[in-house]
Amino acid sequence: xxxxxxxxxxxxxxxxxxxxxxxxxxxxxxxxxxxxxxxxxxxxxxxxxxxxxxxxxxxxxxxxxxxxxxxxxxxxxxxxxxxxxxxxxxxxxxxxxxxxxxxxxxxxxxx
Amino acid sequence: xxxxxxxxxxxxxxxxxxxxxxxxxxxxxxxxxxxxxxxxxxxxxxxxxxxxxxxxxxxxxxxxxxxxxxxxxxxxxxxxxxxxxxxxxxxxxxxxxxxxxxxxxxxxxxxxxxxxxxxx
Numbered sequence: 033x034x035x036x037x038x039x040x041x042x043x044x045x046x047x048x049x050x051x052x053x054x055x056x057x058x059x060x061x062x063x064x065x066x067x068x069x070x071x072x073x074x075x076x077x078x079x080x081x082x083x084x085x086x087x088x089x090x091x092x093x094x095x096x097x098x099x100x101x102x103x104x105x106x107x108x109x110x111x112x113x114x115x116x117x118x119x120x121x122x123x124x125x126x127x128x129x130x131x132x133x134x135x136x137x138x139x140x141x142x143x
Numbered sequence: 144x145x146x147x148x149x150x151x152x153x154x155x156x157x158x159x160x161x162x163x164x165x166x167x168x169x170x171x172x173x174x175x176x177x178x179x180x181x182x183x184x185x186x187x188x189x190x191x192x193x194x195x196x197x198x199x200x201x202x203x204x205x206x207x208x209x210x211x212x213x214x215x216x217x218x219x220x221x222x223x224x225x226x227x228x229x230x231x232x233x234x235x236x237x238x239x240x241x242x243x244x245x246x247x248x249x250x251x252x253x254x255x256x257x258x259x260x261x262x263x
Contacts, residue, residue: 034187067249069188076238076253077180077188083244088251120188122248130202132178132190132248 035060036121036135043141049109052138054121056102060133064124066104068097071118071137080119081106108140116142145169145252147239152257155229159261165222165239165254173197173217176242178250179224181235181259190248191237192224206232229261 037055044050054066068081079088081097084104096107104123108115121135151163165177179191192213193202201213212225222239236256243249 064247065249067247069250071188076255077250078253079243079249079251082249082251118187122188122190122250124247128205131204132180132193132202134180134188134190134248137187 034136035125035133036123038119038121038135038138040136041139041141043143044108044111045143046111046113048111049107050111050140051108052106052119052121052140054104054106054135056104056123056133058102059127060102060123060125061099061104062102063126066097066099067122068095068106069120069122071120073117077120111142113142116140145241147241147252147254149237149239149254149257152237152259154260154262155226156263157230157261159229160225160227161229161259163224163226163237163239163257163259165224167220167222167239167241170241172215172220176245177213177215177222178240178242178248179213179222180238180240180250180253181233182238182256183232183235186235189235193242194222226259229259231261233259234261235259 065083069077070080071077084099085097194213210228240250241252243251
């Protein structure tokens with residue numbers, strides 16, 4: 033059971049816009065920033081969005097993040113076949129003397 | 144170019160020990176906090192531990208407290224994870240990752256991972 037809750041799966045057709053949600057609590061998302069990672073099969077995770085809505089250099093602007101209260105969302109517009117991957121949200125959690133927490137991950141399928 | 148290369152994974156018996164290493168290059172290692180994140184076969188990501196750059200502050204996920212110890216040698220640009228009293232549920236690929244900000248899971252560079260298998 034992950035501290036941050038994500039839907040296990042999402043899907044869309046090329047060109048569509050899809051969103052992935054991430055639900056937490058006051059000790060994590062409610063008081064700290066949210067980061068998103070993309071993991072392609074057989075590879076290490078890649079930072080996709082940091083500080084709720086910032087994109088690292090090289091990440092297309094098709095990817096965007098938002099946060100409201102104790103929830104966050106990742107949006108992918110103009111869906112492409114290469115976006116098929118696992119997506120994880122993460123945040124710092126101030127409980128139990130401090131720890132990092134991840135969501136359980138969302139498998140995105142491009143139909 | 145930032146590079147993180149993990150080593151030290153392998154097969155360990157339940158109750159045994161392993162020491163993972165992460166060799167860093169291409170950046171000022173002492174200026175950054177570092178994390179260990181693991182991924183059990185077919186499962187999601189799990190944050191394991193963090194160590195500050197110069198402060199040496201450490202944090203651990205509950206399931207490894209008292210068994211795992213994170214450390215670093217800034218002179219050698221190296222990060223370590225000493226894993227004792229290993230359990231089957233510690234079986235995973237272990238990644239080291241650089242913290243972009245302060246402890247907060249902004250992990251901007253990752254290694255390729257090293258597989259730890261705990262089995263008799």
